[in-house]
Amino acid sequence: MTVNKLILTLDDAKKIAAGAEAEAKRNEWPVVIAIVDDGGHLLYLQRLDDTQFGSIHVAIEKAHAAIAFRRPTKIWEENVVEGQLRYLNLPGTLPIEGGLPIIVNNQFVGAIGVSGVRSFQDAQIAQAGIDALTS
Incomplete structure (x- = not known):
C-alpha cells in the first residue's frame, strides 16, 4: 500500500522561522530557532543577534525531542518538576519547554x-513559527 506523505520543505521552514523571528524580535528576545x-534532520537554523552560542545545541535538541516522541518538550519538563526524574534518563528527551512538533493535515x-x-518564552516563539505556516 502506498501513502501520500507530506514533507516539510525548505520554503516551509523559512516561513516558520520568519514567524518565530518576528515574535522574538517583537519581544526583543535573542534566540536560536532550529x-x-x-x-529529525536539521532543515533550518537561525541564530538571532546577541544570542548565546549554547542555545544552538539546545534548540536543535528540543526540535529532535519534539519530533522523536511527537509531543511538546513541555510534557517532560512538567513530569520532571512533578518529581518523575526517570525522564531525565530517557534517551532523546530534553525536559525543557520550547520544542514543538509541526503537524500539517494530521501528519507530523x-x-x-x-x-x-x-x-515558556521559547515555546511562545516556537508556536508563533508554527502559526505562520498553518495560518
Whole structure:
C-alpha cells in the first residue's frame, strides 16, 4: 500500500522561522530557532543577534525531542518538576519547554526548537513559527 506523505520543505521552514523571528524580535528576545524534518534532520537554523552560542545545541535538541516522541518538550519538563526524574534518563528527551512538533493535515512533518530565553518564552516563539505556516 502506498501513502501520500507530506514533507516539510525548505520554503516551509523559512516561513516558520520568519514567524518565530518576528515574535522574538517583537519581544526583543535573542534566540536560536532550529527546524527539523520528520526524521529529525536539521532543515533550518537561525541564530538571532546577541544570542548565546549554547542555545544552538539546545534548540536543535528540543526540535529532535519534539519530533522523536511527537509531543511538546513541555510534557517532560512538567513530569520532571512533578518529581518523575526517570525522564531525565530517557534517551532523546530534553525536559525543557520550547520544542514543538509541526503537524500539517494530521501528519507530523517536523519540529521546531527554540532556545535563548525562559522556556515558556521559547515555546511562545516556537508556536508563533508554527502559526505562520498553518495560518
